[in-house]
Amino acid sequence: MKTLTAIALAASVLISGSAFASADLAKKNGCAVCHDATAKKMGPTWKDVAAKNKGQKDAEKMLAATIVKGSKGKYGKIPMPPQAKAQADAPALAAWILTQ
């Protein structure tokens, strides 16, 4: 498990350029307003998102697309508005979320 996390982190380092960029990226892109690792806010926790999507084929690609397009009806009644401004960071964010 530790190895997997390390690999995923290394992958997100390759994409984002820094090991700790992703938590900062989530803040920078305003995701942290609605999401937290473990505390339920307006959006699901990163842990819930990881649990729901881990093991799915192309999870990373799919989540990166979802971040940009928004999402509704998967976790509850509140929809997630499209985050088009996060497009460049979406792959790194998706990879990082899946390591939670």
Ligand code: HEC
């Ligand atoms: C205004 C609040 C809000 C903001 C800002 C927001 N989200 Fe969300 N997010 C939500 C809600 C609500 C859901 C659940 C939507 C649903 O039920 O389908 C969600 C769902 C998600 C999911 C799960 C999608 C899936 O298919 O499983 C991911 C990944 C995600 N958000 C990432 C992000 C990232 C990354 C950002 C920043 C770029 C972000 N969110 C910004 C509210 C927000």
